[in-house]
Amino acid sequence: MKNKESKADLILSVQRLTLIVFLIGLLSFVLVGLMDKYFFLREATEEIRADYLESQKSIVKTQVEGALMFIELAAELGVEQDEIIKSLSSIRFGDKDDGYIFLNTYDGIPLLFDAQIITNGKSIWDLTDPNGVKVIQEERRATGNPEGDYISYSWKKLSNNVVTPKVSFVKGFPGWEWMVGAGVYLDTLEENISILQKSVMKDTIAMAISLTAVLFFLLFLIHFIFRALTKNVASEIKLFSTYFDSAAEDSIEIDISKIRYNVFSRIAADINRMVIKKREADLKIYDSEQRFKLQREQSPLGYVEWDLNYRIIDWNASAERIFGYSREEVLGKGFEFLVSENIFGDIKSVFDSLIYETGGRKNINVNITKDNRKISCEWVNKVFTDKDGNLLSIVSIVDDISERKQMEDKLQASLEQKRILLREVHHRVKNNMAIISSFISLQSMSVEDENVRHLLKNSENRVRSMALIHEHLYKSENLQDINVQKYVEELVMTLLDSYGFGEDEIKTTIEVLYFNLDLDRLIPLGMLINEIISNSLKHAFHSTTDPVIFLSLVKDDKTGYLLRVGDNGSGLPEDDILRQSDSIGFMLIEGLIQQINGKLEIIRNNGTEYRITIRE
Numbered sequence: 352m353k354n355k356e357s358k359a360d361l362i363l364s365v366q367r368l369t370l371i372v373f374l375i376g377l378l379s380f381v382l383v384g385l386m387d388k389y390f391f392l393r394e395a396t397e398e399i400r401a402d403y404l405e406s407q408k409s410i411v412k413t414q415v416e417g418a419l420m421f422i423e424l425a426a427e428l429g430v431e432q433d434e435i436i437k438s439l440s441s442i443r444f445g446d447k448d449d450g451y452i453f454l455n456t457y458d459g460i461p462l463l464f465d466a467q468i469i470t471n472g473k474s475i476w477d478l479t480d481p482n483g484v485k486v487i488q489e490e491r492r493a494t495g496n497p498e499g500d501y502i503s504y505s506w507k508k509l510s511n512n513v514v515t516p517k518v519s520f521v522k523g524f525p526g527w528e529w530m531v532g533a534g535v536y537l538d539t540l541e542e543n544i545s546i547l548q549k550s551v552m553k554d555t556i557a558m559a560i561s562l563t564a565v566l567f568f569l570l571f572l573i574h575f576i577f578r579a580l581t582k583n584v585a586s587e588i589k590l591f592s593t594y595f596d597s598a599a600e601d602s603i604e605i606d607i608s609k610i611r612y613n614v615f616s617r618i619a620a621d622i623n624r625m626v627i628k629k630r631e632a633d634l635k636i637y638d639s640e641q642r643f644k645l646q647r648e649q650s651p652l653g654y655v656e657w658d659l660n661y662r663i664i665d666w667n668a669s670a671e672r673i674f675g676y677s678r679e680e681v682l683g684k685g686f687e688f689l690v691s692e693n694i695f696g697d698i699k700s701v702f703d704s705l706i707y708e709t710g711g712r713k714n715i716n717v718n719i720t721k722d723n724r725k726i727s728c729e730w731v732n733k734v735f736t737d738k739d740g741n742l743l744s745i746v747s748i749v750d751d752i753s754e755r756k757q758m759e760d761k762l763q764a765s766l767e768q769k770r771i772l773l774r775e776v777h778h779r780v781k782n783n784m785a786i787i788s789s790f791i792s793l794q795s796m797s798v799e800d801e802n803v804r805h806l807l808k809n810s811e812n813r814v815r816s817m818a819l820i821h822e823h824l825y826k827s828e829n830l831q832d833i834n835v836q837k838y839v840e841e842l843v844m845t846l847l848d849s850y851g852f853g854e855d856e857i858k859t860t861i862e863v864l865y866f867n868l869d870l871d872r873l874i875p876l877g878m879l880i881n882e883i884i885s886n887s888l889k890h891a892f893h894s895t896t897d898p899v900i901f902l903s904l905v906k907d908d909k910t911g912y913l914l915r916v917g918d919n920g921s922g923l924p925e926d927d928i929l930r931q932s933d934s935i936g937f938m939l940i941e942g943l944i945q946q947i948n949g950k951l952e953i954i955r956n957n958g959t960e961y962r963i964t965i966r967e
Contacts, residue, residue: 404518407535408501412520414444414533415499418452422524422531432527440468445535447510453519457494457528459487466509480504481514490530494523508536653749656735659742661685661702673728673751675721689718705734705745715752727756787814835873836863839902842880850888857892860901872947872965876914879943882936883916883961891920891959899958911967914949917960923953 418439425435436454440463444450454463459476461469478487484504493500499522506517519534604626605619653670657663662685666678674689681688686698694716701712711733718728731748840861847857884900892898903915940961944951947965954960 403539404537407537408518408520410444411450411518411533411535412499414442414450414452415520415522415531418442418531418533419522419524422527422529426526436463436468439463440466444533447508449508449510450533450535451509453532453534455487455490455530455532457491457523457530459491462529480506490519490521490532493521493532494530498522506534506536508538651750653747653751655747655749657686657702657745657747659706659744661699661745664744670749673720673726673749674718690716691719701732702745705732706742715756726751726753728752835904836861838873838877839863839880839904842877843884843900843902846881846884846888850885852888857888857898857900860899862903862905864905875943875946876965879914879940879947879963880916882940882943886923886936887918887920887959891918891922893921895920907964910964912965914963914965915960916963917954917958919958921958922955923959 421438422435425438439452439454442452443466451466452463453461453465455461455475459474459478461472461475463469464472476487477485480486482505484502486502486504486506489502489504493502499520501518501520503516503518505514507514516537517534518537519532521530521532523529524531604623607616607619607623610616610619648667650667651669653673654665654667655663655670656665662683663681664683666676666681671677686702687695690698698716701714705712711731713729713731715727715729717725719725729750729752733746734742735744735746736742843859843861844854847854847859880902884902887900897919899919901915901917903913905913907913941951944963949963949965952962952964954962
């Protein structure tokens with residue numbers, strides 16, 4: 352019996368809920384009708400405003416373009432500037448002839464102002480409209496675009512001296528540094544919109560009255576029919592609503608034992624699970640917020656948060672320390688007060704790239720403090736988004752790196768000074784060796800003994816090979832990289848000339864792959880090549896018809912480097928005979944090979960080839 356009563360009571364409750372859903376549907380229908388009128392009014396308003404604004408922009412742009420064509424033509428014909436200004440002052444257009452041409456110089460001196468010719472005027476660079484717009488500075492910004500640009504501000508009309516919103520087109524005439532502009536007032540637009548709004552509002556009010564009457568009738572009817580039937584459900588709903596409010600506002604779990612209907616009990620159980628999860632999430636969020644707040648406030652780095660219009664919405668203590676401004680002083684301000692005007696565009700491009708690329712950006716700027724000091728700051732910028740990726744703000748971490756920048760500049764200057772000194776050292780060493788080589792050459796001229804003269808010639812060539820390296824170092828960009836191919840070619844040509852051979856008398860083949868060698872290996876390597884080729888030039892070609900000298904220096908991945916120097920001459924005696932001889936040259940060759948950690952192999956086959964492997 353009790354189960355039947357419970358089922359009947361539940362059916363009655365469902366019926367009542369059905370009526371409530373019907374009422375909600377009716378209300379929704381009424382609201383949809385009202386919203387349709389609202390959206391129609393809004394769309395029509397925006398369409399009228401957009402069409403009117405575009406037409407007015409086209410008018411003022413046409414006026415400015417015409418004025419510029421007139422100025423250019425008059426300038427070509429030699430017309431005086433005063434006559435041109437006088438002609439432009441008579442131009443009128445728009446409603447009630449409130450449109451006119453205005454002229455200012457690039458530095459803000461008015462020439463044609465409020466349709467009046469100005470002579471000997473003073474600069475009005477800081478002229479500001481009632482809304483804080485720097486009018487002349489906005490004009491100057493527009494002239495930065497070769498095609499001109501639009502500016503918006505408020506200005507008084509000639510016909511009634513009432514300050515009214517205005518849009519102007521401004522374009523520069525660089526030849527005379529003139530800013531040529533024309534504007535139109537937008538009050539006519541608002542009048543048209545007001546007429547439309549009144550008409551739509553009249554229809555909306557009529558519809559609202561009709562729908563309200565119907566709604567009140569239905570509400571009265573529903574109230575009369577279900578008044579007696581809704582007492583139990585109303586009390587249950589009231590109880591459930593009280594529990595639900597407590598759960599939603601204070602995260603208090605619902606007491607399911609006091610709810611009679613199973614439908615509400617199941618809903619309450621789901622709500623309780625959500626309440627528990629919400630409490631856990633709230634604790635985590637609170638803990639995270641406190642940690643973040645503590646880190647942000649205690650961080651030695653400045654924290655600056657910007658809205659999507661690049662206005663400051665947060666500023667920590669370190670930012671106050673770096674720039675000198677308190678948090679209250681900077682909230683709502685843009686970035687302009689922190690940097691010089693010449694980099695406004697660069698800063699804005701950084702912000703724009705962040706918004707469109709949704710990535711991070713790191714840059715270094717020269718910033719300006721409250722006491723007008725210039726400091727170098729490193730900025731790390733990143734967008735802040737919600738869980739769906741929607742942009743919320745831009746977060747910047749800033750560090751004053753002025754001391755580090757000064758230190759880097761000093762280090763760079765010191766390195767440059769050392770590089771110049773080292774280049775001078777190589778230059779002087781080269782010069783000194785060239786002098787020594789010249790002294791030896793002079794001395795050899797006065798020596799009659801042929802053997803002594805050959806010894807002096809050998810010494811001269813050895814000194815010259817070392818001087819040649821210092822000359823290449825002096826000419827190199829970074830005092831490290833030497834073009835080994837060019838050095839070897841020049842060394843061989845010098846030796847040919849030293850022993851009286853022309854370039855066409857001996858065929859030379861030189862192959863040097865590009866790589867870097869340190870100075871400790873390059874100098875002995877050059878002397879080694881000098882000794883081997885000198886021996887060939889002195890001894891190898893007495894009876895050779897077509898003499899050839901070949902040289903190859905390549906990098907070997909297994910051993911390091913491979914140097915091959917040889918000729919097609921008469922050949923060398925065996926190693927034992929060479930070592931037993933008094934040949935200083937061969938002793939020097941062996942000593943130089945040991946110095947560069949190399950290994951020598953001599954191949955005697957139709958000439959002589961020195962094959963030297965040099966380990967890394």
